[in-house]
Amino acid sequence: xxxxxxxxxxxxxxxxxxxxxxxxxxxxxxxxxxxxxxxxxxxxxxxxxxxxxxxxxxxxxxxxxxxxxxxxxxxxxxxxxxxxxxxxxxxxxxxxxxxxxxxxxxxxxxx
Amino acid sequence: xxxxxxxxxxxxxxxxxxxxxxxxxxxxxxxxxxxxxxxxxxxxxxxxxxxxxxxxxxxxxxxxxxxxxxxxxxxxxxxxxxxxxxxxxxxxxxxxxxxxxxxxxxxxxxx
Amino acid sequence: xxxxxxxxxxxxxxxxxxxxxxxxxxxxxxxxxxxxxxxxxxxxxxxxxxxxxxxxxxxxxxxxxxxxxxxxxxxxxxxxxxxxxxxxxxxxxxxxxxxxxxxxxxxxxxxxxxxxxxxxxxxxxxxxxxxxxxxxxxxxxxxxxxxxxxxxxxxxxxxxxxxxxxxxxxxxxxxxxxxxxxxxxxxxxxxxxxxxxxxxxxxxxxxxxxxxxxxxxxxxxxxxxxxxxxxxxxxxxxxxxxxxxxxxxxxxxxxxxxxxxxxxxxxxxxxxxxxxxxxxxxxxxxxxxxxxxxxxxxxxxxxxxxxxxx
Numbered sequence: 001x002x003x004x005x006x007x008x009x010x011x012x013x014x015x016x017x018x019x020x021x022x023x024x025x026x027x028x029x030x031x032x033x034x035x036x037x038x039x040x041x042x043x044x045x046x047x048x049x050x051x052x053x054x055x056x057x058x059x060x061x062x063x064x065x066x067x068x069x070x071x072x073x074x075x076x077x078x079x080x081x082x083x084x085x086x087x088x089x090x091x092x093x094x095x096x097x098x099x100x101x102x103x104x105x106x107x108x109x110x111x
Numbered sequence: 112x113x114x115x116x117x118x119x120x121x122x123x124x125x126x127x128x129x130x131x132x133x134x135x136x137x138x139x140x141x142x143x144x145x146x147x148x149x150x151x152x153x154x155x156x157x158x159x160x161x162x163x164x165x166x167x168x169x170x171x172x173x174x175x176x177x178x179x180x181x182x183x184x185x186x187x188x189x190x191x192x193x194x195x196x197x198x199x200x201x202x203x204x205x206x207x208x209x210x211x212x213x214x215x216x217x218x219x220x221x222x
Numbered sequence: 223x224x225x226x227x228x229x230x231x232x233x234x235x236x237x238x239x240x241x242x243x244x245x246x247x248x249x250x251x252x253x254x255x256x257x258x259x260x261x262x263x264x265x266x267x268x269x270x271x272x273x274x275x276x277x278x279x280x281x282x283x284x285x286x287x288x289x290x291x292x293x294x295x296x297x298x299x300x301x302x303x304x305x306x307x308x309x310x311x312x313x314x315x316x317x318x319x320x321x322x323x324x325x326x327x328x329x330x331x332x333x334x335x336x337x338x339x340x341x342x343x344x345x346x347x348x349x350x351x352x353x354x355x356x357x358x359x360x361x362x363x364x365x366x367x368x369x370x371x372x373x374x375x376x377x378x379x380x381x382x383x384x385x386x387x388x389x390x391x392x393x394x395x396x397x398x399x400x401x402x403x404x405x406x407x408x409x410x411x412x413x414x415x416x417x418x419x420x421x422x423x424x425x426x427x428x429x430x431x432x433x434x435x436x437x438x439x440x441x442x443x444x445x446x447x448x449x450x451x452x453x454x455x456x457x458x459x460x461x462x463x464x465x466x467x468x469x470x471x472x473x474x475x476x477x478x479x480x481x482x483x484x485x486x487x488x489x490x491x492x493x494x495x496x497x498x499x500x501x502x503x504x505x506x507x508x509x510x511x512x513x514x515x516x517x518x519x520x521x522x523x524x525x526x527x528x529x530x531x532x
Contacts, residue, residue, distance in 0.1 A: 029209040031143035035161055037328040039183065039208065047210065049147060057325075071147075098141040098159070101210045102217025110214055146433070149426055149495055169401030173408065173425040175418075 001108055003045070003066055003089065010103055012068065012091040015075045016083040022065040027104045029097050033058045040064055045091075047100055049073050056082040056090075064088070068104075070097045112136055112219055114178050114201050117157065120219055121205050121212065123180065126192050128201030134177040139220070141213050145170040159212050163187040168194045168202070177201065182209045236324075237395065238363050244326050245319035247359035248340045248349030254279050255288070257307035261296045264288050264306055275337045275350070278310050282346040284339050286310030316341050319348055323359075326351065386410050387447040392435040400436050404428035407446050411453065420521055423499035424453050427517045430492045431457035439513065452501075455517045463509035471497065471505070 004021045007014065028040040029047040033054055036046065042063035048055060051073040059067055067083065067090045069075060075083075075090050083090045093100050114132040118125060125132070137155035142148050143162050148170050156176040160167055161183040168191055171179050178201035181187055187195075187202065195202035205212060253271050255264050255278055264276050268290060278286040288310050296302045296309060317326050317338045329338060330353055340349040388410070390403040408425045416424075428446065435442045435457055442459030464470045471493050493515070497503040500517040507513035 027210045029141055029213060030161065031147075032161060034324060034328055035143075035183065037325070038332065049142065049144060096140070096142070097209075098139040098213050098217070101141065101213035105210065105214030106217070110211075146430070146492060146495070149430065164397075166397075166401055169405060169429070172405065173401075173422075173429045175422060 006045075006104065006107060007091055009107060010093065010100075012093050014089060015069070015092050016080045016088075016090040018084055018087050018089045020087065020089060024065060024108070026108065026110065027068075027101055028064065029101045031097075036062055036064075045104060047097055047104070049097065051075050051079060053079045053082050055079065056086055056088060059088050060086045066091060068093060068100060070095060070100050112222075114157070114203070116219065117178075117180070117216065118203060121180075121207060121215055123203040123205045126187060126202040126204055127195035128178065128199055131178075131199055131201050134201070136177060137220075139213070139216050140176075141209050149174060157216075159209055159216075161185050161209060163191055165191050165194050167191065168198065168200060171200060172198050178203060180205060180212065182207060182212050235360065235364070238360060239324040239327060240322050242323040242359065242363065243319065244317050244321045244323060244340055244351060245349065247323060247326075247355050248319070248351040249355060250349045252277065252347070252350060254347075255306060256280070257285065257310075258305050260303050261288065261293060261306050261309060262302045265293045265296075265302065268293065274352075277339050277347055277350060278306055279347055284314065284316070284341065284345075284347040286312050287314055287339065289336070314339060317351060318342070323356065327356065330356075384414060385447075385449045386414065387445070389446075390432075390444045391441075392432060392444060393441045394436065394439060396436055400433060401429060403444050404432045407455075411446075411448055414448065414450070416521060420453075420519055423519050424455070426499050427496045427519070428455050430496045431455060431515060431517070434492050434515070435459055442512070450521060452518055452520045455519075457515045458512065460512045461510065463511055464507040464513055465509055467505060467507055 001024055002021050003024050006024060023043060024045055025043045026041055027045045027047050028036065030036050031048050031050050033050065036058050040046065040062045044064050046059050046064045046067045047070060049070050051069050055067060056079055066088060069090060069092045072092060072094045080090065113135050117123065117136060118132065135155045136157045138153035139157050139159060140148055140151050141159040143160045145166050148158060151174060157178050157180060158171045158176045159180045159182055161181065163181060163185050167179060181204040184206040192202060253267050253273055253276060255267060255276050257278055267276055268274065274290045276288050277284055278288060288306050292309060315329065315333055315335065315338060317329060317340050319340050319342050337350055337352040339347055340351055342348045392403065404425060407428045411424060412421055428444065432444055435444060439459035440461040442457060445456045447454045496515065496517055501520045502518040504516040
């Protein structure tokens, strides 16, 4: 499903300036950047509370399409700047990682 | 639902705390940052993470979680399993990644 | 290749891989070639310098790479005298010089190349790193960093049974024992029959204090003094001291490095968490001297149960 549609349906807020419409197939939930480097699938939303610049670097290297910060975590300025440079949108949700993952999975019909 | 239902639904391995699987699960925390887990004040909690260190068991014990589910097919370290045994804290593991676990658990909780 | 995961390594190795940057381990004396150079010339370079990969550059810009495998194929295919331009690898995976070593190691795991060229912020070639470079640097650093850890427990004072006090000595980066002090505190106080909510507050406060001492300080002590009326927790360390206490008390503000984050800590919740669960909270710190954090949790007296007589 298109990420712009997902964001509307699940009430995600866009924190960065990149508004691209990528197709999302699945989510990947982790707060351990080394784990994401090794295991995350491409064309996915990176679901995490790790709100800092390294998250963007890892997302870019692993080919993830977007970042979702949970529990209303704010992204610091340098993280947003890095994301804009890489063309990776950062979204924000008030839900925690568990509910954000479940609702995304349900929307993408993954259950 | 209780922990044995989680074990059955996700096909988990039970590494410790076999005698405490009747405990209830009403809330799930899917987070790898232990200091954020400490902020969670929910009861009947199941902690889902791919971290395998002793800190996971200590944190779960401190917040009074009913069980820990290690995701991503990670094998907890020997010391971690021993500590869980000592504290009689159910320690489960599954091959599914955290995102998949959340989707399945969300389904079960919503029933 | 064996399945080596960084997160199951001893903490000293982990700390090094996150503290060291690629620029700390890379080779900077580079043997380079240009597009017009023949593969035979490059083979000679490899032979004389005992290297297995030669970056191809235009000025300071990296344009390709020739490896030993490419040479073998050239010898086999009979085109060893061709300019390397036609046969070099152009799709290159590179590392940045200010990446932490841990990230570089994941690249080796993921891509199975023997070496990676290293670029600086201006995309100039500044070095090359092989798995041997990483090993050598780690071994050298580990030799430099030998730390002796002792665990000392202060003897228990003579106290009435419903009271309990203990002093724990905690050491920097002692992750093997991290959490055991607060685990003990929780267990001892639990047996005194406390309101579970208060027990939880004590557990969270002591755990956060213990982790702060281990993760951020040069070492110190955690003291607990428990009576049925109140529990006092006090964490004292010998340094480094907090520069800006107000900032440290802000949720999300952290001075933790990447290694600590990879272990699941350093999200900046420690001090705010302690304050949140305490009835009284006190913090004092001086850079170069150390920090003191005190938390007091009160236990309200049990309500009297009145029996109604019918």
